[in-house]
Amino acid sequence: MIKSYFRLLDDFEFPQTSKDIRKIYDDITQGEIDSQELPDGEIFRKETTYIFMKKSGSGKVVHQGITPESEIISLTERLLNFINNDSDIPNLIKVAVSHYYFGYIHPFYDGNGRTSRFISSMYLSKDLGNISTLSLSRGCNKYKTKYLEAFEISNSIRSRGEMNSFIETFLEIIIEALKQMNTELKEKSLLLNMALKKLDDEPKLQGLTKNHKDIMFVLAQNHFFDSSSGLTVSDLAEMFEKSAVTIRKIVKELLDFSLVEQEGERPAYFCIRHKYFEE
Structure with missing residues (x-):
């Protein structure tokens, strides 16, 4: 996964097809997914998968991933068309919506979150630059409860898929992670300058x-x-x-x-x- 994220610092190509999504998944999860949880369809999974409530720990099912695989492929292609081609919506909003939608489709048995965060990081580079996009995965880990709650809120029957709450939370997590990254980079810059002066003298x-x-x-x-x-x-x-x-x-x-x-x-x-x- 770390090697895959290093690619974000160099030139890379945005995914255009479902097969591109699968390749990204294979790259960042290689050796980290149990054999029984690996995709068993042509590209994605072919059986049903469920998402359970993480906040309460009750084990309650809050979402069922899309089935069959043909529908997963169709909706994934629609997602890619949206994020790659719809120029009427600001890119940051498109990334937030697509991030939720990927989780809603849930194309894999395991590894959906890390794959979605990596893909979102790719598209965030358009606005934030390559280094800043590394903050997304870190922010989602640091604010894990808030991050998972945002999915559960949008998945709830009461919300009926309303996206404003998820978009706001997603962007807030990015902002907080960027603030922390900025502070740490300033501290590290001071340490490097101090080291250089010490060695010069x-x-x-x-x-x-x-x-x-x-x-x-x-x-x-x-x-x-x-x-x-x-x-x-x-x-x-x-x-x-x-x-x-x-x-x-x-x-x-x-x-x-x-x-x-x-x-x-x-x-x-x-x-x-x-x-x-x-x-």
Whole structure:
């Protein structure tokens, strides 16, 4: 799934047919769906599936996915025609409506939510840009109760499919996720600038090469933004497109200057000295 989301940062093609939807589903759920829950129709599922009430935990059925498969295909094609071609409706509204409609069709036994969120993220890129679209899945996870309630409200008999409530909730979740993303990016930008200044002023680096400083900066990013214990020589060699011998020599010199630390062996992981940025 993570690899699939990386595609949103590059060029991609919007789905045009039901088979395109199935391909997206296969890509982002590969190896994550139980074999008995995989699609068993020509493109989608061929049997009935049910959506249960999540808020109360009562197990009450709140919606039955569309059947038969021929109708699933027909409604999915209608959805794609709507989101790809209807220019009279603002794109953000089309994405919200389509997101609900995909859940209403429920073309798969399992994996509908993650597939719908990925597809919606693709179309949100038109207005929000590629990086900001990554906030949708995160926002839906953070505000999961609110997100699921929005579906249940629109699915209820009383609402009769009225969409305003769902559209408002969907857009509110995106806005809140974007606000949090903006705050975190500002914080991370400050950390990177602080790291750069610290390395620029580091006297031990003055007599060394640019490669030494560049590796220190990469290790600084690993220190601030990655929960791992460091990077291996192989990792650094791949990043800098240099031989392992060259990287190992540079890392040894940084170790000798007590700028980095080693953790473990075979493989050995290297990281910035833990208290370096606190001094």
